[in-house]
Amino acid sequence: MGGVLARAREELWRAVLERDDYAAGRVVDAALAAGASGEEVLLEVIARVQGKVGAAWAAGRMTVAQEHAATAVHERVIAATVHQPPARRAVAPGAAGTVTVACVDGEWHALPARILAEVLRLRGHRVDFLGAQVPTPHLIAHLHQTAPDTVALSSTLPTRLPTAHTAITAIQAIGIPVLVGGAAFGADGHRARLLGADAWAPDARAAADLLAGGMPRPDPGNARQAIDDLPHLGDQEYTMVSRSRGQLVQNILAGLERRLPAMRSYTEAQHERTAEDVAHVVDFLCAALYTDDAGLFTGFLDWTGDILEARGVSARVLDPALTLLRQELKDFPRAVTLLTEGSGVLRGRATPPTTPGTKS
Template sequence: MPELRTALWRAVTARDERAAGQVVFGALDSGLSSEEVLLDVIVPVQVRVGTEWAAGRISVAQEHAATAIHDRVIAAMAHRDAAGPGAAAGTAGTVTVACVDGEWHALPARILAEVLRGRGYEVDFLGAQVPTPHLVAHMHRTAPDVLALSSSLPTRLPAAHTAITAVQALGIPVLAGGAAFGADGRHARLLGADAWAPDARAAADLLGRGVPRPRPDTAHPPVDGLPHLTDQEYTLIVRGKARLVRNTLAGLDARLPAMRAYTDTQRERTAEDVAHVVDFLSAALYADDARLFTEFLDWTADILEARGVPATVLRPTLVVLADEVKDFPRALRLLERGRAVLDARPSRPTTPGPGITV
């Protein structure tokens, strides 16, 4: 399979959808199953796409193009499988696959949907960014055996919690998956999901063993199991996000004279970066998990350094933001942990380019 992965990598990075299709369908014609092609060829290549983007070796546009090619090739595979022999649809059960409200990364969910179809499930794939009220109404009408809920972004954990709780109230179990729930599933357990799986193959295996249906009369309210939320720090920071971003930018202006020469585009990008910091701080407060915040900062520092920007530019943002949340002890502890992580990073030579943000 390394040869297949190499060939597919060359095709998607060259934006050659025809060549990508030839690789995939050639693999199927050679005897590989759809599941093997999906999980052992396409998924590793897509992971490499993300890794190469993070390292600054391919652009955002190249990453989007490669992802779009994979999505269309997977759709073509599904049409081919539907016309050929295989497990009868629905014989294994019914599963709805959806992304959390606000989650736009739909490819992992799409891959799971196709793996489950290949194993004989009747799959209702709802795609990206499904608003929770509409998801719940759909579950009420269709009553699947299981909801497979996907999210890549930890900032969507509060929305995931609402969806999990509401769907369980209908007596439908929820299988959670995706990077948002933690590499070990800790956030899925925290939010009360009935099951968690680290990848599509594990999810299909788990569903094959069966996921118990929750009892509607034991469904828990959104803050059940999250007593830390009673301090209202999460709620107050979310509600005050616009003010926090605005005041943090003003504080950075005062501390960093170079910012005064920023173009409108640079200031807009800086505001976006500060907003991301606030979003991940909020998510860490919701989950009461410092790792969620520090891992985001460490990842962001890697991204910056790969683009020639010193990771130290993040520190002033945390310092100024701490002044803005001085009355919130949990938030202050998270920011202190974040500064410690940044300070502990080894110094790396960089060549800053235009448009540096903080």
């Protein structure tokens, strides 16, 4: 079966690059006809090719538009994988219990959650898949109406962790256990534990295996507040920095223009991109303050450095923004420490700085 799946990955990759839905569908049909299970096609073919898509984007070999087109092909071809005759399913639909699968509010990367939902359906769960960016109040209202056995929350972006924490505690407060997954929670799930989730899984197969054993329901009488899980929030740094996000971004952009005269000749697109980059830095700083996790912030800067350098721009272009942020936040010791550590990560990279103003 390994040869069948490897060949399917190669052929699906070609179909994705050519944005050919029909060819992608034929790849899936052929793999299923050769004896691969729907779960194997979802996890060993589609998910792995999507991972290759992400790596190609990060390396600058694929544009954002091409990455979106590839993801859309995968979204459409999933239907061909999971709409199997009931005779091919190992478990009768609904026999394994009910699960609501959703992305936290602000999380647009829905494909991992969609793959989980389909794996769970193939394992016999009745699944409500709510898709991307589900506001917590709407999610809770839905849960009151449907009363699932478990909620599976997905988040790729660590900047959504404060929102995820709110959703986790709100769901547990109505007596439903929460399973979380996605890159936002860390490779080992340490952020899931920090935020009080009932369980964490590194991938869809592990999540399905965990749910097969059932999850105990939390006691609504033991509802927690954020400060119970994260006592460092008592210093109010996260609250103050996050509330001033917009002004911080404006101040940093103004400071950059004073320090880097070349910015004055930026195109409108370059100004927008720079503003987006500064906003991302502030957002990840806020997430690191919320979780008291320096690695979240420094890891983001290191990853961003890889992205920039793959596009011919030195990661050191971020350093002036960090310096300006330190000045703006000089009265916030945890923020200053995070920014200092972030600057150290940038200085530790081997690539020399590029001429200011070369970023596009």
